[in-house]
Amino acid sequence: MQLKIYNSLSAEKEIFTPINGNKVGMYVCGPTVYSNVHLGNVRTFMNFDFIYRSLKHLGYDVRYVRNITDAGHLTDDGDVNNDRFVKQSRLEKLEPMEIVQKYTVDFHKVLEKFNLLPPTIEPTATGHIIEQIELTKDLIEKGLAYESNGSVYFDVRAYNEKGGNYGELSKRNIDELFANTRDLDGQNEKKNPQDFALWKKASPEHIMKWISPWGEGFPGWHLECTAMSTKYLGEQFDIHGGGMDLKFPHHECEIAQGKGCNGVSPVKYWLHANMLTMNGQRMSKSTGNYILPQQLISGENDFFEKPFHPTVVRFNFLQAHYRSVLDISNEAMLASEKGFQRLMESLKVLNTVTLSGVEASSSFDLKEWKQKCYDALNDDFNSPILISHLFEAVSFIFKLKDGKESISSEDLEELKTLMNAFVFDVLGLQNIEENNNSKLDQTLQVLIELRNQARKAKNFELSDQIRDKLLEQGIELKDGREGTSYVLN
Ligand code: AMP
Ligand code: ZN
Numbered sequence: 001m002q003l004k005i006y007n008s009l010s011a012e013k014e015i016f017t018p019i020n021g022n023k024v025g026m027y028v029c030g031p032t033v034y035s036n037v038h039l040g041n042v043r044t045f046m047n048f049d050f051i052y053r054s055l056k057h058l059g060y061d062v063r064y065v066r067n068i069t070d071a072g073h074l075t076d077d078g079d080v081n082n083d084r085f086v087k088q089s090r091l092e093k094l095e096p097m098e099i100v101q102k103y104t105v106d107f108h109k110v111l112e113k114f115n116l117l118p119p120t121i122e123p124t125a126t127g128h129i130i131e132q133i134e135l136t137k138d139l140i141e142k143g144l145a146y147e148s149n150g151s152v153y154f155d156v157r158a159y160n161e162k163g164g165n166y167g168e169l170s171k172r173n174i175d176e177l178f179a180n181t182r183d184l185d186g187q188n189e190k191k192n193p194q195d196f197a198l199w200k201k202a203s204p205e206h207i208m209k210w211i212s213p214w215g216e217g218f219p220g221w222h223l224e225c226t227a228m229s230t231k232y233l234g235e236q237f238d239i240h241g242g243g244m245d246l247k248f249p250h251h252e253c254e255i256a257q258g259k260g261c262n263g264v265s266p267v268k269y270w271l272h273a274n275m276l277t278m279n280g281q282r283m284s285k286s287t288g289n290y291i292l293p294q295q296l297i298s299g300e301n302d303f304f305e306k307p308f309h310p311t312v313v314r315f316n317f318l319q320a321h322y323r324s325v326l327d328i329s330n331e332a333m334l335a336s337e338k339g340f341q342r343l344m345e346s347l348k349v350l351n352t353v354t355l356s357g358v359e360a361s362s363s364f365d366l367k368e369w370k371q372k373c374y375d376a377l378n379d380d381f382n383s384p385i386l387i388s389h390l391f392e393a394v395s396f397i398f399k400l401k402d403g404k405e406s407i408s409s410e411d412l413e414e415l416k417t418l419m420n421a422f423v424f425d426v427l428g429l430q431n432i433e434e435n436n437n438s439k440l441d442q443t444l445q446v447l448i449e450l451r452n453q454a455r456k457a458k459n460f461e462l463s464d465q466i467r468d469k470l471l472e473q474g475i476e477l478k479d480g481r482e483g484t485s486y487v488l489n
Pocket of ligand 1: 029030031032033039040041042043044045242243244245246274275276277282283284
């Protein structure tokens, strides 16, 4: 069983051989924290969470770096007023770093709801300004970047003349690009329109800026990822991931920067996750065609007929392969919910099933089934195929319960272990019933708060009623110096 991964660079499925034995370095471009993440963003991060979990399950020792983009020049149009953090801070009347904090917290909360594991390192762009300045200096020294009016640009033409291959990832013919855009040369501070900012000069009113050899400014977005990935994973590492839309120019530029600085291609396997669509259109903030995760979970939206638990959303997302487009719809969500419930029911049965001793013939070959599950995982992390195999086991489990199938006790134990591992560890699904405990906690906090309000308003009849009624249910409220707590009897 060898793991094969589709590499966007070669456009082929390749056998995965990590650079350093069993250790895997994986970098995934993180969010730009100037607004709430939408469900499309969640899909991409979830796909890489599934890949991370799969690698760990397959026995790899993974260092998983996912950054936070909390500064940086995000567009190539040269307009400093387009800094998204500054724009949003004006809109919300907050400091740019307050914007960063607010949406970083939101990002973490959202991902936790969907049961994503935290990365092992989560660096921020603002924490790596010095590294970015150093890389920029290095590229200038190597003749691959030039200063212009306080900004520094990567010289794509010089890079290609020195053996670089700008366009290799996105399969763009750079000579054609040059030929078609030559007449624009000289119209702005760049030598060529393809050149991209490594460092951008800040205007006096710009708030997020740092001192550099080229004056006050701020780093380019592409350079952030090169600085953080090479710092924590080395000049060359195994896996780099992100959404399909980041392939060009972002990842193309990362390759050019890495090769320019270190002479080696920075990444062995480039993985790109496909888009989440709604009404057949890519989900995106800028077009307004998006739904926030919380709107789907709470049911407060005009698109879905009912609320959906985050783990059902997760199940729905993983029913599509990470390289396929997924269109989110009410019908598909309802079907996923039913499928998820059946899966959970089968696990309940599996964990309590007793062998009847009646010899029924078995059509289920555990070894063969196990092989098929691992083949799916090893075939470019094929979650939908893995899930379809899990449902073969689900049918078998229900038949087992009805005495229509049989299994040896050793096989039964192995089936339990494997099903639980695939469902909870690899797919990262959660048992809703077990999680209802936290719902109970939230509900009790609400009741405690209402009781406090009643006491403040000297409505002791109501406050006592809340306490006594809860006690009848076996829930005892305890008033202490730190506030009120409860004990479940
Ligand atoms: P951003 O914060 O805009 O850099 O986006 C964070 C991640 O979400 C990137 O990897 C994007 O490629 C990804 N992304 C953006 N829109 C979608 C979408 N509609 N479906 C899936 N992934 C998306
Ligand atoms: Zn990136």
